[in-house]
Amino acid sequence: MGTPSSPNAPDPHDGEAAGRLAPSLPRRIAHFDLDTFFVSVERALAPSLIGKPVLVGGSGGRGVVASASYESREFGCHSAQPMSQALRLCPQAVVVPPHFDRYQESSRAFHTILRDESPIVEPSGIDEAYADLTGLGEGGTGARAAAERVRARTREELNLPVSVCIAGSRTTAKVGSDRAKPDGLLEVPVGEDAAFLAPLPLRELPLVGPRFGEQLAALGVRTIGGAAALDARWLEQRFGRAGVVLSERARGLDPTPVRAGGRGARSVSREVTFGEDVTDLERLRRTLRDHAERVGSDLRGQQRRARTVTLKLRWADFTTLNRSRTLERPVQSTDDLAAAGWGLLDELLARESLRPVRLIGLGATNLVEDAVQLGFDDGSARRAEQVDRAVDEIRGRYGRDSVTRGM
DNA sequence: TCTGGGGTCCTAGGACCC
């Protein structure tokens, strides 16, 4: 395989390096995407759901659809839709509350199959992954055969349908796996990425969301080929970096390598939308502390610390604010994270009065490896960390609700 | 009966330093 063994080795797919290094094999990038993932996992566990319109998501007043079966989509249901709206469109739908631990488990098993069958796998979210199948050869050893094995094993071992596209770049493979659904395999022949993309609606290109799509539609551009035909410099002037990327991707150019294992997370956060708006400051502070506990636990599990802590607030009118603070020393403990969150909340409320709060969240960014030496006078910090470790340990064994801390 | 929760990346302005 053309994998660089050292992190500093030039990427064989990156621009000129490709020509100088290997006798450049055509890139074969696969994108795997589990179909209606949450619904499929629920069906694997409860076959009575098969064939019915199923909506996985929050059923409360503010719940949204996380995953909608194809039967429900016939009625106009889709993910991210308010559940109330989905049920108006399809009253006979079966609503299933999400079971994220089950999805994590299936996701892990799926990624294990992928790593068995492909040399370089980059997970991309819970239900998809890229694989670099370049140089696998033809026939039984080829890229297509590897993709077929993944599909067969995922179906047999996990009872889950997965769609895949093999193409010359990540972007094309990603667009193609959507086109392959449900439960299909699509291969874009070598050198035909641009031709494959050209007739497709622009909105199918990742990067083009509602907003960008609208701006481009206003210019009369509605297909990927239409964007490919525009002058690249003009796109850059008009849209900046997004214009440059659009121009390249629309022409099937995307040298981004598949990175084995992906990268570590850049941030960790928790947030909650209350069932009803909250004006009780103590309740907000308690919620922030719960978030700090879980964010801290994640950081400790990853052996990382955060240099920056962010408070997120959403008022009842959906206005959303972020307030962040970069600390002198990177933090990891529940106490430090909570203190930073409370401080940000206090500062905010010193400037504007408290309005009914719909959502409150706490985030940790600017993450660094946990190599910080505590000074000799940091006895209290050391004790706090010991408590954190003990709490993590008990929760790991007996579940999250097994320990309750005071404020 | 509006709009979840977890992320990534980009932009833009201001502070600060050289």
Added chain:
DNA sequence: TCTGGGGTCCTAGGACCC
């Protein structure tokens, strides 16, 4: 004393993705 430019960090917001 005035003026300029570049680079980096921090903060806030927003588009986009699953």
